[in-house]
Amino acid sequence: MKKVLLGCLGTVLLLAAILVGLIAYFGPEYNVYLFPPNPQTYARSVIRKLDFGLYTSEDWERQKAAALEKLKGAKSYQDTYPILKELTQQAGGKHSYFYSPEENPEIGPESQNQPQTENQAGILYLKLPAFSGDLKAAGVYADKLAGALKKDDYQAVVLDLRDNTGGNMYPMLAGLSSLLPDEELFQFDYGNGSKTPVSRSEILSQSGLDSTEEEPKEVPIAILVNDQTGSSGEMAALAFKGLENVKIFGQPTAGYTSGNQVYSLYDGASLQLTTSRILDRTGKTYENEAILPDVETEQPLEKAQGWLKEQLNTK
Incomplete structure (x- = not known):
């Protein structure tokens, strides 16, 4: 025994x-x-x-x-x-x-940022600031955008990404998901040749939000960018770029168009590491280069509002 x-x-x-x-x-x-x-x-x-x-x-x-x-x-x-x-x-x-x-951005001032929403005579204005907060704050960010888009009191949308220097793209795109088709939005293109497509449903899954929208809202969308639109702010613009109902106004963006992996380290430090290029829906490759607006202008909001009114008057 x-x-x-x-x-x-x-x-x-x-x-x-x-x-x-x-x-x-x-x-x-x-x-x-x-x-x-x-x-x-x-x-x-x-x-x-x-x-x-x-x-x-x-x-x-x-x-x-x-x-x-x-x-x-x-x-x-x-x-x-x-x-x-x-x-x-x-x-x-x-x-x-x-x-x-x-220096960890998750505890910096951007963790308090939240979107601004305003209905301006039937044109829904959405201001998307940079964001790098925790899961709870990310959920609030996404829900505020989604809640404004669920209403039926608008006929067009302005997405203001000016001065959005980046952070976490998932609450941005999850909140805007009802405007996006359920298709490949862009791809991460890695150094070893592998590619990972990103779709609306994958964005919602990563964000822990419910995916119930069957079709995107068919409204004209104007996107505002400037030279301070960077990183995830640029990714939000790329998710829409190339759609027939979308036009981008402003200045060339900051040129941080690449995919990053974020690691939390033992002592509370963090590592943000670029691991991929970006392919947009047209197949164009971005590797830390600027997104060019469809209409380059110093008055993007005024030009966008004029274009949206034209679109609405032709319906």
């Missing part, structure tokens, strides 16, 4: 040792550590994520080796930040950022 018990105990201990080994080896990829990581282990876990950056070229191994050499002298997580910031730019380009815990 004792031999059986000892055998069972030995098996349990062996399994426990294997489990500990697996956690120790794979855990850092998911911010799971048996003990707080030292600065070098912390930095290496970040660098493994940077391997998926869009711009990890043939020079990447040399860049990593140089960074790891510098990191040997780090005595705190804070000591690693400048090196990791530089390496993030090398791996992901201008649209990639390493944020310290204090």
Whole structure:
């Protein structure tokens, strides 16, 4: 009997040792550590994520080796930040950022931003600010847009994306989903050649919202952009670009048209890494280049209102 018990105990201990080994080896990829990581282990876990950056070229191994050499002298997580910031730019380009815990955008002022809605004589005006908040705030953002669009007291829509510098595109597009066809809106085009299409239903699924709209609302839509429309603000414009009932007014956008993966790190820092280009519905590739308006103007709202009235008068 004792031999059986000892055998069972030995098996349990062996399994426990294997489990500990697996956690120790794979855990850092998911911010799971048996003990707080030292600065070098912390930095290496970040660098493994940077391997998926869009711009990890043939020079990447040399860049990593140089960074790891510098990191040997780090005595705190804070000591690693400048090196990791530089390496993030090398791996992901201008649209990639390493944020310290204090710089984390999810706790910044943009987390309080919410849309503005106003019915202007039958033209529904929607102002979409940048947004980088938590799930609850994201739901409020999307619901405010969706609630305004559910009403039947408008015949046209203005989407004002001026000064929308980005953040989380999902509450923006989920809130506007009743205006979008349930088709491929755009694609993420990765460095390894794979592509991931994004549709209205996928946007709603990612946002945790109900997908009940069968057909998009058939109303003319004017989109306003400027040189401060960037990142997710640009993605919101691209989701509509090319539709027959849509026209874009304003100035060329900021040129942060690429797909990013966001990672939360052990100490509250975060990594925003560019991993893909963007293909719009027409097949055009965007790689951190500006979206050009259909009508370039210094008076986008006035021009948009004039175009919308023309569309309504021809019905």
